[in-house]
Amino acid sequence: MKKVIYALILPLVVVSGLVFAIGDSKNETSKKSIPKPLSAAEMKAERKRWEATPDGIKFKKWEASPEGKKVLVSAAKISNQISASANMEAVVTSLSLPPGSRLGFGVMVRINGDDYILSFGLENSGNEFQQLHSLKVNDKIIIKSHSVSYAPKYSYPIVSGNYVERDSKIIYKRAPRKGGC
Template identity: 80%
Template sequence: MKKVIYALILLLVVVSGLVFANHEIKNEASKKPTSKPLSAAERAAELKRWEATPEGIKFKEWKASPEGKKVLDGAAKINKHINDSTNMEAVVTSLSLPPGSRLGFGVMVRMDGDDYILSFGLEKSNEFQQLRSLKVNDKIIIRSRGVSYAPKYSYPIVAGDYIERDSKIIYKRAPNKGGC
């Protein structure tokens, strides 16, 4: 009986040692240096480096083209509303995005005489169910956290965070989990 107890204790000590050793190895691996944010000078240098690449050159040419200037002007026109998080009135012009777009679910809208892509992101569940009730020529109120653009699209891309129709909220983006 004593031999069995000694054997079990010895086994317990060996297993505990292995678990403890494995824990230390995992802690050492997690102490890898994390990348800190780049300084303004480093960011500027990285941007200059990217602008010298073929993609950067194409992007600069697009920004200087009439189509690129139109998109940038449209984005600048609503930037104040986005920065202030104020309401923007829009009219739905199309229930589908331009052909070949990979923005997920979205619609086309017109605000202040310019057309925009109103993008909501990838569909995960039924979160866009109420948005599917939108019709062409519906007047909506939009609040957004950002506007972007890309040479692939002929319109600025507005991120849809809050949509209201007839004084009723039909979509409100859920806040990010685990932080700001």
């Protein structure tokens, strides 16, 4: 009889311990505070610290180089259109990105006489970029973007593609983020 009682109580004790452990871990994660955004002075100090690192020094040298200045000027040319999310006319100049790029799927385009990398991100198993694969060199397209960036690794500014239209037909529109604004 004692063995039967022990056999019934032991699983009850183990399950109770697991329930309390899971409950405690949920409370611990909810107690962690969300870090507050840095103030302007803190951001400036953090940037100064980064600029003193080897990567920061390398980036500052690239910014001062002729190639870096060219990229920064090209990025500045379209910054107003990017911030206004305005239509930009572009011509596809290459269907592949520069060798060694790790930007995912993208094409090279010319906007107002300057070359840009038009990047769409990593290809998923779905057919999100299927119509973009139909682009050809010299196709005239209308694009919209939310950001332009640059990196010393690339000789061109990188435009994130949100919307692409060819011959008045939408061939790509980025899906809105799930659970975000």
